[in-house]
Amino acid sequence: MNESAKTGYVYGPVPSRRLGHSLGVDMVPFKVCSYDCIYCQLGRTTEKTIERKEYVRVDAVIREVREYLDSHLRPDYITLSGSGEPTLNSRIGEVVDAVKGMTEVPVAVLTSGALLWMPEVRQACLSANLVIPSLDAGTERNFYRVNRPARGLTFARMVEGLAEFRRQFSGEIWLEVMLVGGFTDTLDEMRAMRQHIERIEPERVQVNTVVRPPSESFAERIPDAKLAELAEALWDSAEVIAPYEAKEGEELFAVTREEIVALLSRRPCTLDDIAEGLGVHRNEVIKYLQALESEGAIASEDREGKRYYFRGS
């Protein structure tokens, strides 16, 4: 499976440790989100909002998914996510239902969880097979510091929304916990977070830390040993999720590693340059860059506030 969708709203499949070959579906344009997380790999939020509307045309999204499935091998998951918060799209529930009606491939919703206190958002996600919401803080203070939510969102409301969704949803909830060095890397924070997780009762708790490049340079990665210690204190069965690393000789799906390395041999590029240059979605490019950087094929550095990638030595 190495053909990319390379269409407007559907991208990938992207290689994912958790979801295998995951076909991404973009429900909002770059970068419409209810949060402006300091660790966000997509960069700063340009439209921070809790207003729900049809940000991208749902009829076109459904058509693209159908066309993809008609002409490609079956992905492991179809994941509604994209360039911000997918549940901001007021018709996301129709997409979930339409995709479920056309394929047996399980549907996942990758969400911040910020809007699950809204009954209509919970309703929209109920037919999904898997919902992956985030919980990045145990306290209101760190919620504001790390997630920088839109006006109208409070920590208590967000947690209550997650707990209420759990009561209604019969599919799986995998809670993603992104820990940030200098902010949420204490045992006290883990204890506070644990109380909320007990109410949310997720099937899995997956702990991660900042992978470069974050939106803000002060959002620090937590070293592996410390991360393992925090995960153990957080939840008995918590899993630490390592970034995806391509196996020897594995082709990177939509584009080959040679294409990326060749592009970077010609000139250093930002994430956006690479996405535009190769006609690949930003979310895909992020995965490839993580894999290539971890194996030393490419390197990166900050220049004038932007992160540039170049060929490794």
Ligand code: SF4
């Ligand atoms: S990490 Fe997710 S929730 Fe946070 S700003 Fe980025 S897209 Fe939004």
